[in-house]
Amino acid sequence: MASKKSKQKMSAGQWAIFAFLCVLVVVFLYPIAFIFINSFKGKFFISNDPFSLPDGETFVGIDNYINGLTKTGFLGAIGWSFFITIISVALIVFFTSMTAYYITRVKGKLTNGIYFMFAFSMVVPFQMVMFTMVSLADKLKLNNPIGMCFLYLGFGAGLAVFMFSGFVKSIPLEIEEAAMIDGCNPLQNYFGVVFPILKPTAITVAILQAMWVWNDYLLPYLVIGLSTNYKTIPVVVQMLVGSNGNKDMGAMMAMLVLAIVPIVIFYLSCQKYIIEGVVAGAVKG
């Protein structure tokens, strides 16, 4: 009854909630604002007076950023993070959707077993396969960015196949049968008819996997390691901040800001897909 009116005017109670939510927004954004503000301060001022805004004395411009970038090769890390994320996600979406289609459409003991293995892999903690997988990757010379993408295809396969299969089940067979009668072979049928229908799920899978690969720390750290030039952003951040005895607080803050910026841009530009994708992924996973 009040609902129609409230679209234009909010009641006192609603204003109270509105004010409360505004306070919460400040609380939620504060940690990010904190490192952003401090990234423009000289390193000694950060520890003495972390909560003030930079002023004439403490403001150092972009010195921290230049310092951090030259010290850590952060630009390279951004490049490798992009490279590994994009290639891995492309491989995952392309190959797992085909696999999911096949094991859903062809019913048998083998395909059921494969499906079960994929679902099972989602429950297993990474630590269980970590050591053996890294040794295997070393032996097969997968300890490079291309090899990493291949490993991500293997690790991401569980969730991706699971989600694609769920969707393939809902596609009516008649559509494909019509294409087959028209003389399409299974590959033409898959790429011409099925894959376009799978597109919404493909976007969901791509978003979930991209978030995971981009932020993943342990796999690139263990497989590629610290000594090469192929470090990704989380590895560089951990290296700069974690094991550095003489910490340059300014550079640290600046690098944290640079690590967050691409994510925020990505989020704001495809927010709708991300939120929908995450909900869909949660409900099916």
Added chain:
Amino acid sequence: MQKTLKKYFLVFTLPTLIAFSLAFVIPFILGVYLSFCKFTTVDNATFNGIQNYINAFSSTSGFISSLGFTVKFVVVAIVTINVFAFCLALLLTKKIKGTNVFRTVFFMPNLIGGIVLGYTWQQMLNAVLLHYEKTLISSPTFGYWGLVLLMNWQMIGYMMIIYIAGLQNVPTDLLEAAKIDGASRSQTLFKVTIPMVMPSITICTFLTLSNSFKLYDQNLALTAGAPSHKTEMVALNIVNSFYGKAGYEGVGQAKALMFFIVVGAVGLLQLVFTRKQEVDQ
């Protein structure tokens, strides 16, 4: 159609299956076997029965204490995250102005990776504690509550989105009927709304449970287990046994296997338990 498709088995599945075998199936099987071996690399394994499992439970390995810390953290994290997220979802379904902006802001921390998040919070919490001349690692209590705060900040928005979706599916005529029947607000909430969103509660509890149980990045970044391994969670403890001291790889593998069994069992129990509470719609 199945018959024609059947011949294309390798075309459709081979790349995924090779990658999956290399990244998961072979390492998993090898891992189970190696948990009964003494080894420093995969090639020099010698069978030594259940010695690794016995060593895993010795007090020096820290497995039991890290498990205790993890359970303590997981319980508090599940309760706080879900209560706050549900309350926020309730507020955001009350037709407030700017709901979309609020939703966007609250969800954002979820996309930032654990390492970056952990260091961001480490910096901020240390700055606060500096006033009292303390740091995050001066006492395990700070590390513990720091981790709880951090996980709340990261996951509330995510769970809130799922709860909002659940709340929007509660039929309005049901709520109106309750109102007409004279149900108070709290009665409507506990007798109508909450039973109706039980599926969302199942999903959210499951997600918070498995995410906090397997937590690694945030733990490593925030305190790395300091002081003296008192804030070390199971995942970090396992990684430390693998790569900390040479000769303890087998113990690490045994711990990892037990960790997997615990995670699987707890998750399964939780799923069965909450599914029972769901109402048929």
